[in-house]
Amino acid sequence: xxxxxxxxxxxxxxxxxxxxxxxxxxxxxxxxxxxxxxxxxxxxxxxxxxxxxxxxxxxxxxxxxxxxxxxxxxxxxxxxxxxxxxxxxxxxxxxxxxxxxxxxxxxxxxxxxxxxxxxxxxxxxxxxxxxxxxxxxxxxxxxxxxxxxxxxxxxxxxxxxxxxxxxxxxxxxxxxxxxxxxxxxxxxxxxxxxxxxxxxxxxxxxxxxxxxxxxxxxxxxxxxxxxxxxxxxxxxxxxxxxxxxxxxxxxxxxxxxxxxxxxxxxxxxxxxxxxxxxxxxxxxxxxxxxxxxxxxxxxxxxxxxxxxxxxxxxxxxxxxxxxxxxxxxxxxxxxxxxxxxxx
Amino acid sequence: xxxxxxxxxxxxxxxxxxxxxxxxxxxxxxxxxxxxxxxxxxxxxxxxxxxxxxxxxxxxxxxxxxxxxxxxxxxxxxxxxxxxxxxxxxxxxxxxxxxxxxxxxxxxxxxxxxxxxxxxxxxxxxxxxxxxxxxxxxxxxxxxxxxxxxxxxxxxxxxxxxxxxxxxxxxxxxxxxxxxxxxxxxxxxxxxxxxxxxxxxxxxxxxxxxxxxxxxxx
Numbered sequence: 001x002x003x004x005x006x007x008x009x010x011x012x013x014x015x016x017x018x019x020x021x022x023x024x025x026x027x028x029x030x031x032x033x034x035x036x037x038x039x040x041x042x043x044x045x046x047x048x049x050x051x052x053x054x055x056x057x058x059x060x061x062x063x064x065x066x067x068x069x070x071x072x073x074x075x076x077x078x079x080x081x082x083x084x085x086x087x088x089x090x091x092x093x094x095x096x097x098x099x100x101x102x103x104x105x106x107x108x109x110x111x112x113x114x115x116x117x118x119x120x121x122x123x124x125x126x127x128x129x130x131x132x133x134x135x136x137x138x139x140x141x142x143x144x145x146x147x148x149x150x151x152x153x154x155x156x157x158x159x160x161x162x163x164x165x166x167x168x169x170x171x172x173x174x175x176x177x178x179x180x181x182x183x184x185x186x187x188x189x190x191x192x193x194x195x196x197x198x199x200x201x202x203x204x205x206x207x208x209x210x211x212x213x214x215x216x217x218x219x220x221x222x223x224x225x226x227x228x229x230x231x232x233x234x235x236x237x238x239x240x241x242x243x244x245x246x247x248x249x250x251x252x253x254x255x256x257x258x259x260x261x262x263x264x265x266x267x268x269x270x271x272x273x274x275x276x277x278x279x280x281x282x283x284x285x286x287x288x289x290x291x292x293x294x295x296x297x298x299x300x301x302x303x304x305x306x307x308x309x310x311x312x313x314x315x316x317x318x319x320x321x322x323x324x325x326x327x328x329x330x331x332x333x334x335x336x337x338x339x340x341x342x343x
Numbered sequence: 344x345x346x347x348x349x350x351x352x353x354x355x356x357x358x359x360x361x362x363x364x365x366x367x368x369x370x371x372x373x374x375x376x377x378x379x380x381x382x383x384x385x386x387x388x389x390x391x392x393x394x395x396x397x398x399x400x401x402x403x404x405x406x407x408x409x410x411x412x413x414x415x416x417x418x419x420x421x422x423x424x425x426x427x428x429x430x431x432x433x434x435x436x437x438x439x440x441x442x443x444x445x446x447x448x449x450x451x452x453x454x455x456x457x458x459x460x461x462x463x464x465x466x467x468x469x470x471x472x473x474x475x476x477x478x479x480x481x482x483x484x485x486x487x488x489x490x491x492x493x494x495x496x497x498x499x500x501x502x503x504x505x506x507x508x509x510x511x512x513x514x515x516x517x518x519x520x521x522x523x524x525x526x527x528x529x530x531x532x533x534x535x536x537x538x539x540x541x542x543x544x545x546x547x548x549x550x551x552x553x554x555x556x557x558x559x560x561x
Binding site: 036039040114116117120123124126127128136140162163164167168171242243244 | 462
């Protein structure tokens with residue numbers, strides 16, 4: 001009898017938790033999240049509102065550019081095949097649009113770390129003249145003038161449209177973009193094993209790359225100068241321009257190596273089209289450059305075959321489940337129901 | 344059960360705001376009335392907005408008591424005033440008020456916030472996160488810029504910390520603090536620095552001179 005009560009209690013308790021629990025598919029071997037969910041508790045309605053905002057060009061000045069314009073779900077939310085991204089009026093930005101995944105583990109955002117919190121990230125493209133060219137006030141006014149959004153914010157946040165709620169909704173959607181179902185992840189979980197080539201590539205990776213592109217997120221989240229000569233047409237000094245500290249000059253955020261098949265071209269300015277070019281760069285760095293980040297001061301030597309093996313390993317970090325995930329795509333069902341409501 | 348909670352909540356609330364608390368009014372205003380420097384030099388101020396945070400009262404024995412840990416947006420065009428209605432425990436004697444001019448670094452990295460800290464007020468940098476602690480805009484014939492305009496947006500919470508602490512004597516039960524703009528403007532080199540819109544050493548120095556231009560008045 002006692003047992004039955006305990007079981008009943010557990011079932012009730014579990015279903016109570018389940019009703020609001022959002023399954024993010026986070027593997028055990030991932031570190032603890034940086035994003036503090038206790039300050040913005042996940043809730044499906046909020047996630048869906050964030051998803052709608054992500055896909056809505058209303059965030060841009062002339063209602064033509066949405067977040068998804070430069071971050072497409074099919075490409076791990078990168079802007080594939082664009083070295084630099086374009087915003088309203090075909091204005092060209094300064095940097096390569098990074099892919100969006102595992103953002104809840106990120107300590108800072110943008111290639112230069114100028115953004116200190118996931119919540120605040122969206123304000124950068126919204127206000128940048130080369131991206132969405134809007135203003136924070138402009139967006140909030142537009143959303144408040146929209147009957148649909150007014151209703152949605154009222155339902156979801158019990159309030160009018162405010163910057164805080166807009167940003168927190170977007171964060172909720174962005175936090176759900178977890179990429180953890182690559183071949184690498186299956187290998188770590190013991191579901192399958194690497195072939196000889198991939199295994200060899202993995203060993204090379206651990207020897208030469210893991211210091212900065214640390215497993216399992218494949219980035220430390222830190223910043224490094226990797227010896228790339230400055231592009232004089234952009235004159236981008238990265239983190240140094242933000243902190244004004246000399247040692248930060250030319251440092252850029254270490255990107256994750258997950259989903260590389262979708263995120264070309266590579267580097268902060270998209271200067272390399274192929275992974276092979278990236279690897280060739282790292283093996284050809286002049287290690288005497290003083291400002292070079294420490295781990296790169298030891299020359300990386302790879303044979304031609306080893307480079308092929310390394311690429312074979314890197315491709316095991318592609319997450320096709322992630323790029324195909326319907327929950328991340330254009331919210332057709334939400335927009336359709338909105339249309340019905342407005343009619 | 345639920346009723347009990349409400350009862351406890353009621354007790355808790357009444358103990359917070361009921362007996363033992365005394366209202367205290369802190370007023371912030373700006374002025375150039377001490378001198379006619381602004382008029383003499385044809386300096387026109389069109390915008391003066393800043394944050395005041397973490398207001399404390401200092402007791403004789405060097406102890407301090409917070410009367411607010413919030414940040415307040417003070418929008419003071421000339422001769423306007425902002426009144427903050429706060430409260431403090433009764434029976435304490437205090438001689439000075441201490442506050443932060445600007446937003447503290449923890450708040451700066453705390454994610455999306457509402458109210459006075461909503462980025463919609465134009466006091467937030469979106470290209471490089473962080474609150475603008477102090478904003479002064481206007482014109483001076485000395486500025487070689489377009490329409491002789493000057494723009495000072497002072498901020499920064501990492502590398503260069505621009506928020507500063509101000510301590511002033513308390514002269515009256517109700518505290519009135521005035522920012523003397525003539526004092527602020529006297530120290531500005533309008534010819535060389537007419538636009539400051541990112542954290543820098545000059546921005547930090549200007550912030551310090553702004554901090555020294557607050558005075559308590561009766």
